[in-house]
Amino acid sequence: MWKFKNKDAFEECIKDLLADSSVQEMRHIPQHTKNISCLDHSIFVAYLSFLICRRFHLDYKAGARGGLLHDLFLYNWRDKEHEGHHLFNHPKIALKNASEQFELTDKEKDCIVKHMWPVTKKLPKYRESFIVGCADKICAALEMMRLFRVFGVQAKLCAAV
Numbered sequence: 225m226w227k228f229k230n231k232d233a234f235e236e237c238i239k240d241l242l243a244d245s246s247v248q249e250m251r252h253i254p255q256h257t258k259n260i261s262c263l264d265h266s267i268f269v270a271y272l273s274f275l276i277c278r279r280f281h282l283d284y285k286a287g288a289r290g291g292l293l294h295d296l297f298l299y300n301w302r303d304k305e306h307e308g309h310h311l312f313n314h315p316k317i318a319l320k321n322a323s324e325q326f327e328l329t330d331k332e333k334d335c336i337v338k339h340m341w342p343v344t345k346k347l348p349k350y351r352e353s354f355i356v357g358c359a360d361k362i363c364a365a366l367e368m369m370r371l372f373r374v375f376g377v378q379a380k381l382c383a384a385v
């Protein structure tokens with residue numbers, strides 16, 4: 225099921241982001257489930273967004289980069305101080321952190337800040353933003369069902385980049 229032929233093109237889209245220390249910091253931030261870091265999740269979302277955008281002849285670079293940065297909130301959301309607000313606030317925090325580190329296109333910014341739609345109200349402006357939001361939900365569900373490892377995503381993708 226897991227096709228890997230696009231890996232080189234994917235890496236070309238995100239290699240400068242991956243070299244950044246704030247992106248690498250996500251390696252130490254937990255996400256939806258045990259043993260899958262925020263960076264693992266973000267790479268998964270980035271790759272799925274990249275594949276879908278490429279399939280439909282959309283801006284796959286924006287999908288990959290927006291996907292990689294969509295959860296750059298850089299704190300443990302299970303800590304009490306973030307309880308109740310994280311769901312709504314983290315896209316804005318991720319956008320702020322990402323904007324401080326990188327020159328982002330409007331499309332990349334929209335992918336980050338709208339990825340929680342429809343939980344957050346503002347509609348995605350671009351098809352790529354909608355795709356990143358869908359990829360995020362699919363990846364989160366696969367991670368929580370423990371299918372992340374069954375399909376070898378972590379071993380093949382996250383360990384490789």
Ligand SMILES: [Fe+2]
Binds near residue numbers: 294315339340
């Ligand atoms: Fe998120």
Ligand SMILES: [Fe+2]
Binds near residue numbers: 265269294295360
């Ligand atoms: Fe996410």
